[in-house]
Amino acid sequence: MKRIAILGSTGSIGRSTLCVVESFPDRFQVVTLAAGRNLDLAFEQAKRWRPRVISVAAESHANNLRVRLNDSGITDIEITHGATGTVRVATHPEADFVVSAIVGVAGLEATYEAVRAGKSVGLANKECLVAAGELITAEARRQGKPLLPIDSEHNAVHQCLRGGKMNEVRRIWLTASGGPFLNTPKSKFADITVEQALNHPTWKMGNRITIDSATLMNKGFEVIEACRLFNLPPEQAAVIVHPQSTVHSLVEYVDGSILAQLSVTDMRLPILYALTYPDRIPSDLNFSLSDLRHLDFCPPDMEKFPCLRLAYEAAAAGGGKTVALNAADEVAVSAFLDGNIRFMDIPVLIEEVVSETSAGKMESIKEVLRVDQQARASARERVARLAGVPVAARQN
Amino acid sequence: MKRIAILGSTGSIGRSTLCVVESFPDRFQVVTLAAGRNLDLAFEQAKRWRPRVISVAAESHANNLRVRLNDSGITDIEITHGATGTVRVATHPEADFVVSAIVGVAGLEATYEAVRAGKSVGLANKECLVAAGELITAEARRQGKPLLPIDSEHNAVHQCLRGGKMNEVRRIWLTASGGPFLNTPKSKFADITVEQALNHPTWKMGNRITIDSATLMNKGFEVIEACRLFNLPPEQAAVIVHPQSTVHSLVEYVDGSILAQLSVTDMRLPILYALTYPDRIPSDLNFSLSDLRHLDFCPPDMEKFPCLRLAYEAAAAGGGKTVALNAADEVAVSAFLDGNIRFMDIPVLIEEVVSETSAGKMESIKEVLRVDQQARASARERVARLAGVPVAARQN
Numbered sequence: 118m119k120r121i122a123i124l125g126s127t128g129s130i131g132r133s134t135l136c137v138v139e140s141f142p143d144r145f146q147v148v149t150l151a152a153g154r155n156l157d158l159a160f161e162q163a164k165r166w167r168p169r170v171i172s173v174a175a176e177s178h179a180n181n182l183r184v185r186l187n188d189s190g191i192t193d194i195e196i197t198h199g200a201t202g203t204v205r206v207a208t209h210p211e212a213d214f215v216v217s218a219i220v221g222v223a224g225l226e227a228t229y230e231a232v233r234a235g236k237s238v239g240l241a242n243k244e245c246l247v248a249a250g251e252l253i254t255a256e257a258r259r260q261g262k263p264l265l266p267i268d269s270e271h272n273a274v275h276q277c278l279r280g281g282k283m284n285e286v287r288r289i290w291l292t293a294s295g296g297p298f299l300n301t302p303k304s305k306f307a308d309i310t311v312e313q314a315l316n317h318p319t320w321k322m323g324n325r326i327t328i329d330s331a332t333l334m335n336k337g338f339e340v341i342e343a344c345r346l347f348n349l350p351p352e353q354a355a356v357i358v359h360p361q362s363t364v365h366s367l368v369e370y371v372d373g374s375i376l377a378q379l380s381v382t383d384m385r386l387p388i389l390y391a392l393t394y395p396d397r398i399p400s401d402l403n404f405s406l407s408d409l410r411h412l413d414f415c416p417p418d419m420e421k422f423p424c425l426r427l428a429y430e431a432a433a434a435g436g437g438k439t440v441a442l443n444a445a446d447e448v449a450v451s452a453f454l455d456g457n458i459r460f461m462d463i464p465v466l467i468e469e470v471v472s473e474t475s476a477g478k479m480e481s482i483k484e485v486l487r488v489d490q491q492a493r494a495s496a497r498e499r500v501a502r503l504a505g506v507p508v509a510a511r512q513n
Numbered sequence: 514m515k516r517i518a519i520l521g522s523t524g525s526i527g528r529s530t531l532c533v534v535e536s537f538p539d540r541f542q543v544v545t546l547a548a549g550r551n552l553d554l555a556f557e558q559a560k561r562w563r564p565r566v567i568s569v570a571a572e573s574h575a576n577n578l579r580v581r582l583n584d585s586g587i588t589d590i591e592i593t594h595g596a597t598g599t600v601r602v603a604t605h606p607e608a609d610f611v612v613s614a615i616v617g618v619a620g621l622e623a624t625y626e627a628v629r630a631g632k633s634v635g636l637a638n639k640e641c642l643v644a645a646g647e648l649i650t651a652e653a654r655r656q657g658k659p660l661l662p663i664d665s666e667h668n669a670v671h672q673c674l675r676g677g678k679m680n681e682v683r684r685i686w687l688t689a690s691g692g693p694f695l696n697t698p699k700s701k702f703a704d705i706t707v708e709q710a711l712n713h714p715t716w717k718m719g720n721r722i723t724i725d726s727a728t729l730m731n732k733g734f735e736v737i738e739a740c741r742l743f744n745l746p747p748e749q750a751a752v753i754v755h756p757q758s759t760v761h762s763l764v765e766y767v768d769g770s771i772l773a774q775l776s777v778t779d780m781r782l783p784i785l786y787a788l789t790y791p792d793r794i795p796s797d798l799n800f801s802l803s804d805l806r807h808l809d810f811c812p813p814d815m816e817k818f819p820c821l822r823l824a825y826e827a828a829a830a831g832g833g834k835t836v837a838l839n840a841a842d843e844v845a846v847s848a849f850l851d852g853n854i855r856f857m858d859i860p861v862l863i864e865e866v867v868s869e870t871s872a873g874k875m876e877s878i879k880e881v882l883r884v885d886q887q888a889r890a891s892a893r894e895r896v897a898r899l900a901g902v903p904v905a906a907r908q909n
């Protein structure tokens with residue numbers, strides 16, 4: 118029986134993790150949950166899973182939840198809140214495996230503490246590797262515990278890496294759907310609307326990651342994550358566009374063999390893989406190879422998607438640069454979604470913020486958060502400046 | 514330094530093996546060679562590689578070769594011949610690794626003796642698994658030594674199997690190019706000429722294997738080989754048509770993940786893999802994923818290609834049936850190449866011979882050879898009968 122802590126239980130990955138746990142009641146048990154602001158769902162999850170501890174966003178949420186659980190006759194759950202609560206959930210002595218799925222830098226500290234407490238960790242939080250990857254992977258190595266990727270690309274790489282040793286890897290290939298603008302000429306990029314950018318061809322995801330997929334910044338983040346997770350330089354982490362999102366990634370070995378992983382596009386599969394590794398257990402997540410018709414591949418257009426280039430540059434520089442890349446992107450995407458900047462402004466704004474940030478190595482989560490705040494402030498200023506100028510007057 | 518014996522050194526796989534050895538002189542050394550009737554090449558190979566022993570087809574060849582080597586001042590090579598000579602090459606005490614690449618049943622005994630002598634064996638000879646697979650794999654298990662597949666499909670499966678345990682495999686998928694008649698309607702099969710059948714779209718191979726690819730019998734043999742090599746029932750060895758021959762095969766795991774192996778279509782790659790396993794070493798056999806455009810897949814048409822169905826039936830029955838399948842196919846293909854029977858007669862003739870052969874378990878290589886001879890004789894009789902009747906008078 119594997120005892121599981123879920124950071125971000127009310128989010129998409131958290132809910133998928135609970136689906137997996139529900140399918141295998143003999144194997145997995147939920148011991149702690151960190152929910153967010155969705156109190157109705159937090160209440161349902163607490164009732165259904167009866168964790169030892171549940172953490173919510175703020176004290177008021179905790180009080181509200183306590184009353185509702187008491188009214189249902191449930192009094193044996195420890196209810197906590199905020200950053201301290203999340204750390205409590207992540208480091209609970211009964212937890213064997215921590216699923217890190219809180220979106221944004223909010224998940225950083227708790228995930229780092231889980232690793233420090235010697236837990237096996239399944240990583241679905243991008244920031245853990247993009248912003249704090251050097252710290253977290255170093256600590257996981259020190260602890261001798263695995264960091265198992267819970268996103269389809271890195272999970273695929275992890276599977277393909279079983280076909281050889283790390284020093285036998287020539288490069289990994291992360292597949293990219295290409296997003297909604299794969300075939301849009303660059304000349305039309307100035308007119309891209311929010312609605313067009315939110316229309317992702319293969320995955321249904323949250324708004325920020327959908328825009329990040331449209332700019333290919335999401336793939337850029339994945340390059341950085343892969344470099345940290347698998348300890349590879351950026352030049353060994355290539356990207357290839359594959360619109361069907363059926364091959365989730367590939368590993369090319371020095372002898373010339375390439376291994377690829379294919380499956381349905383369902384996050385329960387990488388979650389199940391991470392939870393059961395090094396074993397595999399039967400699931401109903403079947404992929405019908407007989408229904409497969411064709412798979413297309415093409416190299417990414419770095420000129421059309423400058424975010425990918427920015428990510429490679431930040432990956433090579435490391436330290437503060439990748440923190441700023443993530444922070445500036447979050448602000449820029451949010452400004453685009455709010456109609457304050459254009460699609461093409463996103464990479465321009467990010468490049469400016471990253472270029473003014475030092476590449477210095479991050480020595481602590483606190484330092485990561487400080488650089489993150491600085492970059493966000495700078496990005497917000499630039500958004501304000503851009504938003505104040507009429508669109509027609511701006512340069513491309 | 515791995516010391517290598519090559520059975521079938523003058524054939525296509527034998528020559529590719531020597532190319533690989535030549536590329537890595539620090540890793541591999543040729544200790545013994547079993548050549549065939551191509552005396553000029555046997556002489557060149559003996560001069561170039563200076564093996565401890567070289568074996569040729571017949572005593573007259575051995576005498577001829579001895580004179581030529583003596584004339585070149587080479588007197589330190591033991592020259593032998595025939596079946597005994599091949600066994601001597603396969604079981605030489607200095608050989609660590611035996612490449613079994615003699616075409617046809619001629620390679621059976623020597624390969625079996627190599628396994629019995631505790632050698633690691635790289636298998637490129639189809640008959641070793643199709644006709645004598647139960648015997649040879651049982652002996653390899655007893656010896657605790659690997660049987661490494663040297664053909665692109667099983668080699669790909671071997672690589673993909675590193676991603677999990679055998680009891681975690683749902684099924685393997687062998688890819689088939691589909692041969693030259695993939696898109697030919699069945700109504701045109703009566704008119705297929707030898708020239709058309711020899712025109713394979715992706716691989717350049719010998720005549721028999723090219724025809725076997727056109728009938729899909731080659732894929733059927735590979736199903737049988739896979740079942741024996743990986744100890745799987747036929748229903749766990751599926752076939753999928755993939756005209757580009759870029760994905761060499763796939764393994765589907767119980768959790769729903771599929772691993773695939775891709776590479777250039779060059780036999781040196783599976784040879785190198787077998788020779789270096791469990792390591793991988795850098796080669797120049799690069800596959801450019803950036804040049805990859807698209808990959809197509811479709812299920813095989815069992816009705817159009819009855820040979821595939823016959824192979825599944827023989828795999829399920831086992832024993833003498835697979836011996837007869839191979840023997841009858843060899844005779845039928847040869848008769849088709851000689852213009853004595855039509856393309857569509859091939860499966861009809863094979864089905865008749867297999868149906869009259871008992872499925873009894875083969876207890877020795879001698880028994881395999883006896884059943885093989887019987888099946889060939891029966892197949893030849895049927896060819897004679899068919900060839901004696903004018904084509905126009907025959908039934909479809």
